[in-house]
Amino acid sequence: MTASMSVTDRIEADYVIETAIDPQEAAETMAGEQSSGTFLPIPGETEELKARSAARVEHLEVFQTVDTPSLPGAAVGETYQRAHVTLSWPLGNIGPSLPNLMATVSGNLFELKPFSGLRVMDIRMPQAFADIYPGPQFGIEGTRRLTGVSKGPLIGTIIKPSVGFSPQETADRVAILAQAGIDFIKDDELQTDGPYCPFEERVTAVMAVINAHAEKTGKKVMYAFNLTGEVDEMRARHDFVRELGGTCVMASVNSVGLGGMIALGRHSQLPIHAHRNGWGYLSRHPMLGWSHVAWSKFWRLAGADHLHVNGLRNKFCEPDDSVIQSAQSLLTPLFNDKPCLTMPVFSSGQSAIQPDETYRRMQTTDLIYAAGGGIVGHPDGIEAGVRSLREAWDAAEQGIPAVDHAKEHPALARALDAYAQ
Structure with missing residues (x-):
């Protein structure tokens, strides 16, 4: 498969999250987990590599605070904040691949302990995906x-x-x-x-x-x-x-x-x-x-x-x-x-x-x-x-x-x- 792809092309995904920790920290955890990072710094994750491959938190807006977690197994807090979050990834991480896009925008996110709620709300894809996939033929x-x-x-x-x-x-x-x-x-x-x-x-x-x-x-x-x-x-x-x-x-x-x-x-x-x-x-x-x-x-x-x-x-x-x-x-x-x-x-x-x-x-x-x-x-x-x-x-x-x-x-x-x- 081939497709026109620019190094500046980025994939974006919107989420609703619920967390007991600072929402900005939680969003950065999402970005790290789904790109070049992990739960602690590791050799090889250089600034140059992160600049090339790390996901970015493009938007964060807290809109509600609740007293009880929506889902079990999450980090416990006195309150839980809900926020709209947008992450983006360089297309170069995966190329125009739908199966790997699904892994990238969801992957392990639903299992992360900082989140008592997480839902994928929307996705925006670069033109390269349209060049590769047929879409509805009829x-x-x-x-x-x-x-x-x-x-x-x-x-x-x-x-x-x-x-x-x-x-x-x-x-x-x-x-x-x-x-x-x-x-x-x-x-x-x-x-x-x-x-x-x-x-x-x-x-x-x-x-x-x-x-x-x-x-x-x-x-x-x-x-x-x-x-x-x-x-x-x-x-x-x-x-x-x-x-x-x-x-x-x-x-x-x-x-x-x-x-x-x-x-x-x-x-x-x-x-x-x-x-x-x-x-x-x-x-x-x-x-x-x-x-x-x-x-x-x-x-x-x-x-x-x-x-x-x-x-x-x-x-x-x-x-x-x-x-x-x-x-x-x-x-x-x-x-x-x-x-x-x-x-x-x-x-x-x-x-x-x-x-x-x-x-x-x-x-x-x-x-x-x-x-x-x-x-x-x-x-x-x-x-x-x-x-x-x-x-x-x-x-x-x-x-x-x-x-x-x-x-x-x-x-x-x-x-x-x-x-x-």
Whole structure:
């Protein structure tokens, strides 16, 4: 790999920290731990070396003091100060390498005793990373082209039950959904290549249905086949989907890892639907782990065309403000000449109830809106479930309250009654 790289290029990362010691000292400990320093001076760490390779504390601002530590195992104090910290590193330490960037900005930081809380909030990378990594090859524009959905959200769903269907039973469900007018279907993250529903048999059965529907109607449903596995397995599964006319593959990014996702991104000729299952263990505590803003940049550069963000009033623990911030971050350019925009996927407990607020807060329909029970649980059936979501989004885009729009749209009216909370 080659990339244009200046010796003045620097990587920056923003954090929130909580510490019982002086925050400036704590920040300098972070910088030393993640570059040329250690817990005591050592031979060879010359001033010249530090000038070349040491991380710098670029910003520090204390914003709160609390009486109890957020996490166990930290140095004990009478109070604990929280601060915003920005560190920077010379690009020459690691070069434009995403796996080593992840090690650099996080590494051992979460384990350091001075910290009773530490969270990575954002990352800024030099242009050299854009020169090396593919980023989304399809993104919003390519996904719209392949699905034929030129405006509005892609209305999607998940095959449920998550596991238990045979390949033919899966295909039978896809036939019903395609007939109902769905745009996008995905495997559940638990369904990959088990003996009861082997990957190639599932792809063969499903694509027979999708291709037949496309020949009859001109509309080709996008199906994200879950190919999560070892790198060679994922490449082979991708090729099989492509050969049968499929238009999307899916990977569980926390399971395949950054190296696996990069390898898949370089190989893929189809959109990659990136599933973030496991996100909770990286983010659930507000003083530990990662913000989605920082974490998602790795997967965007690695090649994620779609990425999950939960949804408003979801069945999980994520607050609505976090969901919106995550989705908006995916639509914020990473570089001036390489935006790397990834299509947000709203899911988890979604129905005809949430489009109004989702659109009001996002002000865009460049997203996939995936509902399980919000479609198949509609009192009048799956086709009415799909129609109710389109009607809810039409109302949202036109600025019409859903309850008013429902007066002339029975599918929406029945959905609002069925899913009212």
